[in-house]
């Protein structure tokens with residue numbers, strides 16, 4: 001195949017993997033994640049003489065700020081993204097034997113809570129370009145046991161929420177949005193997490209904004225909000241007047257502390273700028289790589305404005321002349337922050353599924369289901385061929401130019417081999 005890569009001589013130089021000089025000549029732009037604002041909030045939290053959310057102000061303030069920012073009635077803070085999803089499943093009354101439809105490419109934090117409820121994760125296949133569950137695959141997987149759809153907005157890009165909302169309504173399913181990777185994303189102009197019955201967020205160290213660990217669930221449904229609060233706090237009913245200990249359902253301690261709340265309060269006003277800069281950088285990258293052969297660039301779901309947690313492209317080995325492992329190795333030699341195959345294998349290929357080893361003994365409904373390679377061919381193909389660039393809002397125009405040069409140079413070289 002003959003290809004015009006670029007008129008720029010710079011890409012015709014040999015790549016670093018073939019002894020050339022790495023395209024990345026300057027350190028990546030970076031900025032401090034936590035600063036004076038977080039320190040001030042932390043100091044104020046400590047001066048309260050309590051770090052317990054019921055008595056302090058920071059977690060309550062975070063909940064109010066987050067609800068306000070997203071235009072929803074309720075936000076309930078939690079100790080992690082995993083806890084958020086578990087609290088949402090509890091609030092939705094997901095029970096042993098229920099089936100929950102979910103993506104096979106996600107973090108175990110999406111999946112473990114399903115198993116802890118005694119419910120059965122049912123993995124549905126993905127769109128090859130947006131990496132999110134398709135309504136068609138979801139519909140095909142619905143059975144009388146299906147109770148919920150957990151829509152994972154991977155890498156900052158929303159699922160087809162119009163399609164999923166319609167399906168959820170038609171089949172009486174609860175639509176829960178896993179927004180752990182998608183802070184700041186919008187779908188049809190609405191903030192992510194506000195379209196399903198509940199939206200779950202993660203404040204872990206690696207997300208757009210962070211409090212080290214932490215999470216949040218948003219909803220407009222008062223009943224869900226009441227159950228969510230109980231679901232994060234052992235189903236104890238707390239108020240300034242005291243604690244009622246008469247739990248009516250099973251719940252863990254998933255409380256956020258005032259220290260996490262303080263940092264999260266200071267982080268929230270930074271989100272818009274973080275997302276805007278990621279959008280600009282990734283948008284420019286897509287424009288400048290659009291003509292390259294052998295690469296499938298990420299596509300935003302129709303109606304979605306992604307918040308770009310990462311930038312995941314796919315290789316077409318027959319066209320590129322290299323597979324994902326080779327391509328990532330060559331880009332890495334150029335000095336890029338890059339990795340191949342994302343999580344390596346679909347969640348259902350982990351031993352916890354193939355060997356049903358979630359618990360050492362006893363029965364669990366998911367043991368009735370066979371898991372293993374072949375369940376979701378498109379998801380497996382995505383992982384086989386994907387190469388992920390780590391993204392940071394502090395990346396500069398120089399980072400962009402060097403990244404483009406690196407990718408173009410490496411593609412040209414693989415093409416000529």
Ligand SMILES: Cc1ncc(COP(=O)(O)O)c(C=O)c1O
Pocket residue numbers: 080081082083106107108109110152178180181202203204213214215
């Ligand atoms: C899609 C997704 N869901 C859930 C989680 C779990 O979040 P946490 O690590 O805060 O428990 C993560 C974390 O990486 C995630 O990426």
